[in-house]
Amino acid sequence: MSEIDVDEGWRDQALCAQTDPETFFPEKGSSSADAKRVCDSCDVRAQCLRYALRNGERFGIWGGLSVSERDRITSALPGQRLGLARARRQTRDQAILAMVDTEVGAPVVAASFGVSDQTVYRAIKARRARERERLANTG
Ligand code: SF4
Numbered sequence: 016m017s018e019i020d021v022d023e024g025w026r027d028q029a030l031c032a033q034t035d036p037e038t039f040f041p042e043k044g045s046s047s048a049d050a051k052r053v054c055d056s057c058d059v060r061a062q063c064l065r066y067a068l069r070n071g072e073r074f075g076i077w078g079g080l081s082v083s084e085r086d087r088i089t090s091a092l093p094g095q096r097l098g099l100a101r102a103r104r105q106t107r108d109q110a111i112l113a114m115v116d117t118e119v120g121a122p123v124v125a126a127s128f129g130v131s132d133q134t135v136y137r138a139i140k141a142r143r144a145r146e147r148e149r150l151a152n153t154g
Pocket of ligand 1: 028029030031032039053054055057058059060061063064076077078079
């Protein structure tokens with residue numbers, strides 16, 4: 016996710032463009048709830064989040080997530096490509112699950128990664144199955 020995303024057509028539909036931009040860059044320690052509420056209703060949330068993740072935006076609320084929430088997603092992606100299709104899929108699924116854990120809805124997660132909703136649900140189900148298996152093995 017290091018390439019620069021040049022497709023910025025989504026910005027024309029950005030709901031935040033109709034509000035006070037300061038809301039999206041809250042002071043340290045102040046609430047980002049107002050900005051996140053606007054993002055919840057924004058039609059281009061997925062594109063916005065994808066842009067921020069790809070470009071490593073370090074400030075402000077993008078796609079309904081703060082920088083620390085975005086960091087949790089990108090930290091799930093190792094800096095090197097492993098070369099094997101399965102490993103790449105596992106890496107992608109880890110990043111998908113990190114985004115799911117920020118309570119972004121599955122359709123937004125799917126659009127952010129360019130995958131189907133089913134891929135997101137499959138990753139969630141697979142994680143649940145692994146957790147059940149782990150509990151069964153420790154119980
Ligand atoms: S998701 Fe939020 S920050 Fe991104 S364009 Fe929409 S309103 Fe603006």
